[in-house]
Amino acid sequence: MSYAVIKGAGYALIHTPDMIIHNGTTQTTERSTNPDSEYLKELKKHIRTYEEALKYPPNQVYIGNMTPNDLSTYEMPWYDKEADIKERFGKLGEIMPQDEFITLMKLVDVFDLVKLENNFMQDVKKKLLDHPLFKEDAEKLKEGETIEEIEKFIQSQHAEAIYNEGKLVGCVKRAHDLDHNLTSHILFENLVVKASGVLAFKHLIDKNNIPIEDIDYVIECSEEACGDMNQRGGGNFAKAIAECSGASNATGSDTRGFCAAPTHALILAASLVKAGTYENVVIVAGGATAKLGMNGKDHVKKGLPILEDVVGAFAILVSKNDGIHPILRTDLVGRHTVGTGSSPQAVITSLVTAPLDKGNLKITDIDKYSVEMQNPDITKPAGAGDVPEANYKMIGALGVKRKELDRKDLLSFVKKHGMVGWAPTQGHIPSGVPYIGFAKEDLTNGELNKVMIVGKGSLFLGRMTNLFDGVSIVIERNNGKVENDSQQVSEEKIKSFIAEAMKDFASHLLKE
């Protein structure tokens, strides 16, 4: 069978200033343990406006209006720089404001758990009627609630409050009065995943002119769990997102693996398509409100804005080989196994050089490595360093050890084969996949031939194992040759070949 291809990608960011304060765990933990803290008092002064989030250069890269290469021309830090493009919509997706997103949560809520104050909802409905992807959905919005009703839900029925511009505008109700897995807090987080996943999915379909009815299967790969008290992570976000995105011929399932899940999902999707099980598989993930402002204390302490102010989402379509789009080399896959070990050398060997060795490739044969593409503007002030750069240095060092690279070329390797990070620290969102939209271009109209996507996940956070995880896959320029498996040689054809050969043989005999 032919390898599967990357047919398209869609990306979305949602600027969520009030959700930083009310739903980010750094802030909620601080409020419960130290309610009068200086950090909480200072926090609001450090939150960026929507316009500021639009002109933040890494955000414009995420939605495809700038390339990672463009971003590398901006001197760090980036928070005080303005992008040349400050658009809401980009080649790969959009940066949505919070009020529209709150209403999108209402639109994707099929159990009437999201209650919005009527004036707020009617105002935002007008905006969504102008949105290129949600006009029809917005028309379905009817009457909202009074603010008194919403306050009652919060005070007497444990609903989770929703704020916009510091004002109460709605709530998410709990879905059961005793079930700990259907609390309003969990449902809020899950509806954020669903709504942001739908947003990225719709952009994927819109930006790539894909007939939505052609989607056969969806793999959701975020880090949340949906289920009730009898099946905490029962699922399935995938089918729920497919339903709201209009993919009526699709079913799906959820794949989990912390930040490594998107690369696992990519390999799974490519394998399902290569096997002929499905023709078009979408991998999709919504974002996490819990991680908003995760490093906020360090940012505020250093006088920076709260840079973790956006929820991220993405969707990628993996399809059968069309002879055009880049192919997913499912034979060149790296795996950090149970027995791999944890030394940096063992990790990079398992994820990078093991798959290269299978294809007789050198470290320098991969034009670009997409690793954990966390934005260093966020991580460096928080003491976590420049994560992509650290990964590239380790890959380069192994190249030196394998004598595929001269030691003096290590830094130029990092520059040439690496990229600066641009994705928000939303766990799975920066992990390998932010580059796929660009890779599709670079490996078709651009000049690259091979890239590698690497995803790593911190499994130990779930307290079931001390291990972490990682997988990788090579993506390659399509050589245009497509194996057509339906062209089987028929019995008739074989008979005709034999007849032809007999005739030929007979004519030789006659000549003699």
Place this chain on the structure above:
Amino acid sequence: MGMFDGKKVIIIGDRDGIPGPAIEECLKATEAEVVFSSTECFV
């Protein structure tokens, strides 16, 4: 006597740097006692 001999060690490793078990492995050659080892994810 090595610099770690007789010392009690607390290890906080980094998933994207040197993870805890790798540091633990290095300390096996010394007389240090690892009293706590964990790997953290800073992103």
